[in-house]
Amino acid sequence: MPSLGADMEEGTLIEWSVKPGDRVKRGDIVGVVRTEKADIEVEVYRDGVVEQLLAKAGDTLPVGAVLAVIREEGEAAAPAHEEIPPAPATVAPTPSVARVRASPLARRVAQELGVDLSGVQGTGPHGELTEIDVQRAAAALKKAPTEKPVVPEPRAGIRRAIAAAMARSNREIPHYYLETKIDLQRALKFLEAENQKRSVKDRLLSVVLLIKAVARTLHDVPELNAYWIDDQLQPKEAVHIGFAISLRQGGLVVPAIMDADRKNLDELMQALRDLITRARAGRLRSSEITDGTVTITNLGDLGVETVHGVIYPPQVALIGFGRVIESPWAENGMLGIRPVVSATLAGDHRATDGHRGAQFLTALNQHLQEPEKL
Amino acid sequence: MSEPEIKAAVFKILRKIAPEADFDQIRPEENLREALDIDSFDFLNFMIALHEELAVEIPEADYRKLSTLRELTRYLSDRLK
Numbered sequence: 001m002p003s004l005g006a007d008m009e010e011g012t013l014i015e016w017s018v019k020p021g022d023r024v025k026r027g028d029i030v031g032v033v034r035t036e037k038a039d040i041e042v043e044v045y046r047d048g049v050v051e052q053l054l055a056k057a058g059d060t061l062p063v064g065a066v067l068a069v070i071r072e073e074g075e076a077a078a079p080a081h082e083e084i085p086p087a088p089a090t091v092a093p094t095p096s097v098a099r100v101r102a103s104p105l106a107r108r109v110a111q112e113l114g115v116d117l118s119g120v121q122g123t124g125p126h127g128e129l130t131e132i133d134v135q136r137a138a139a140a141l142k143k144a145p146t147e148k149p150v151v152p153e154p155r156a157g158i159r160r161a162i163a164a165a166m167a168r169s170n171r172e173i174p175h176y177y178l179e180t181k182i183d184l185q186r187a188l189k190f191l192e193a194e195n196q197k198r199s200v201k202d203r204l205l206s207v208v209l210l211i212k213a214v215a216r217t218l219h220d221v222p223e224l225n226a227y228w229i230d231d232q233l234q235p236k237e238a239v240h241i242g243f244a245i246s247l248r249q250g251g252l253v254v255p256a257i258m259d260a261d262r263k264n265l266d267e268l269m270q271a272l273r274d275l276i277t278r279a280r281a282g283r284l285r286s287s288e289i290t291d292g293t294v295t296i297t298n299l300g301d302l303g304v305e306t307v308h309g310v311i312y313p314p315q316v317a318l319i320g321f322g323r324v325i326e327s328p329w330a331e332n333g334m335l336g337i338r339p340v341v342s343a344t345l346a347g348d349h350r351a352t353d354g355h356r357g358a359q360f361l362t363a364l365n366q367h368l369q370e371p372e373k374l
Numbered sequence: 375m376s377e378p379e380i381k382a383a384v385f386k387i388l389r390k391i392a393p394e395a396d397f398d399q400i401r402p403e404e405n406l407r408e409a410l411d412i413d414s415f416d417f418l419n420f421m422i423a424l425h426e427e428l429a430v431e432i433p434e435a436d437y438r439k440l441s442t443l444r445e446l447t448r449y450l451s452d453r454l455k
Contacts, residue, residue: 195434201422203434205414248394248411276415301413 001033001055001065003123003133004040004289008161009140011035012060013067022050024070029285031067036161038253039282040289045127048072062140064120102129105230113138123290123314130229132314162251169310173228174349177308180361182368183329184339187213190371194265206324207298208269210341212374213367214296214319215239215261221360223352224345225293227314233351242292242312243272245279254312255284256292265374300324306342316351319364320344375428375454380447387423391416402444430454 001011014032018024025047033042048070055067102110102117106129110117113134120137122129187209195203218225218239226235240256247253255278257263257271278284294316297309300323307320322342329338343364347357367374375383385397392410400409407417417437425431430453432440440446 192434200418200425200431203418203421205418207414246413248392273415301407 001061001063001067002042002121002286002290003063003136004033004035004286008035008063009136010060010062011040013055013057014039015057016053016068018050018053018068020050020052024048024050027287033286037251038279038284041283041285042067043286044070046070046072064137064140066119101127102134105131106134109138110134115141124227124229124234130314132229159251165312166310169313173311173313175311176347176349176354176357177344178347178354178357178361179306179342179344180365181327181340182343182365183331184324184341184368187368187371188324188339202266204265204269205272207300207321208265208272209368209371209374210298210321211241211243211257211260211272211296212263212265212268213364214294215241216367216374217360217364218294219261220363221352221356223356224317224347224360226316226351227293228316228348228351229314231350233316236293238291238293240291240293242295242315243275244295244297245276247280253279253284253289254292254295255279255288258288258291294319296321300341307344309344309346311346311348316348317357317360318346320346375451377447377451380428380450380454381443383427384424384443384446384450387420387427390423391420400443403442405441406443406446407441424450428454 004011011033014034016031018028018030024030024044026043026045028044029041030044030050031042033040051069051071053068055061055065061067101122101124107117109115109131110120110129115134115137117129117134120129120133121127122133124130124133184206188206191204191206191209198204222235223233225239226233228234238259239261240258241260242254242256244252244254255275257268257275260268260271263271275284275288292312292315295309295312295318297307297318298321299307300321303323305322305325307322309318309320311318320343322344324339324341326337327340329336329340343361345357345361347354388395388406388410389397391412395410400406406412412420421432421437428450430450432449432453436449440449
């Protein structure tokens with residue numbers, strides 16, 4: 001059972017989309033898991049052949065429990081599993097691995113708590129086990145379910161899941177907040193000209209420019225595109241931007257737009273459209289939930305002027321955008337009216353300081369003043 | 375196309391976007407996006423659906439003229455004449 005959120009403790013298998021003997025490759029969807037927030041399509045992270053399906057539809061299992069065994073090419077067949085083992089700390093939908101990658105702290109904590117590392121799924125770089133993974137597995141060990149005939153509705157727990165994640169963030173992360181006002185006149189004129197050339201179905205939303213500008217700026221200030229794990233800043237090479245999407249039923253999910261920095265505006269718009277549509281239909285992929293490296297929340301549509309967001313651990317930054325407002329704007333000694341947006345940065349003070357955060361917002365502004373380069 | 379027919383077509387599209395909304399309660403002068411909690415993504419989908427259903431392509435510059443149900447039906451009525 002993969003961990004699909006900072007405070008996810010268990011999930012319910014809704015269905016398998018593979019059967020024993022099926023060949024799978026990295027990124028393939030093998031099943032659907034229901035969490036407290038949504039139904040998530042679970043991907044595999046290695047190539048191989050499905051050897052055994054250990055969980056059945058309707059089973060609710062703790063994070064870390066084995067759902068299936070996937071044999072890699074050339075790997076000897078595993079001994080047959082009769083049933084799901086009662087202890088949940090065993091590897092997930094990904095195939096078992098011979099060598100466990102774990103931080104020294106994770107190993108020490110595992111020893112103290114009696115957790116078998118070979119059965120825990122790592123969420124660190126390259127699947128490395130972290131202290132948090134071990135703590136989570138230890139907590140799950142205490143909560144192994146005995147009978148689960150009913151598949152719970154994800155919406156019922158969505159508020160509780162958000163509450164747990166945000167409480168943890170506020171408890172563990174010393175946030176600092178910075179705000180700047182950005183003149184969007186050039187960006188919006190560029191967008192207007194672009195959209196005039198397009199049919200309605202190919203039009204771009206202004207938030208796409210903001211996402212691309214943030215992705216670009218993260219190359220200027222890479223410390224904000226990172227995780228804070230085991231008391232260390234771990235910069236991430238890929239820029240996977242989590243985008244907060246509100247659900248009509250209430251609550252929100254934050255799936256990631258993968259490799260946002262490498263996408264052009266049309267590709268970003270397509271990715272955003274796909275993500276929002278699937279998020280609202282409850283068909284997100286597990287990697288989209290787990291792999292975000294930074295988050296953007298845009299509350300401008302709701303009329304909010306300024307957003308002071310809460311960082312999603314283990315990320316270290318969240319960028320918020322408010323409503324675009326026509327405001328008096330002085331430039332070169334002249335006063336005019338400009339479309340202005342408030343951009344905020346919520347930063348993890350363990351990872352960066354306000355000086356670096358200010359450089360991020362300055363660079364973000366500069367990128368938005370040159371929209372044709374986005 | 376008459377205004378009641380346009381209104382029916384508009385509601386048919388909006389029901390897919392905001393299925394939980396009570397369309398009987400929407401007043402003609404009410405801001406549609408606020409009343410139905412429609413964000414910019416939903417609004418773009420609404421424009422696309424109008425294009426597909428009614429063959430009307432609405433320029434982005436006209437979006438601000440379409441805040442209320444009354445404005446929208448009049449605008450579409452003019453365009454469909």
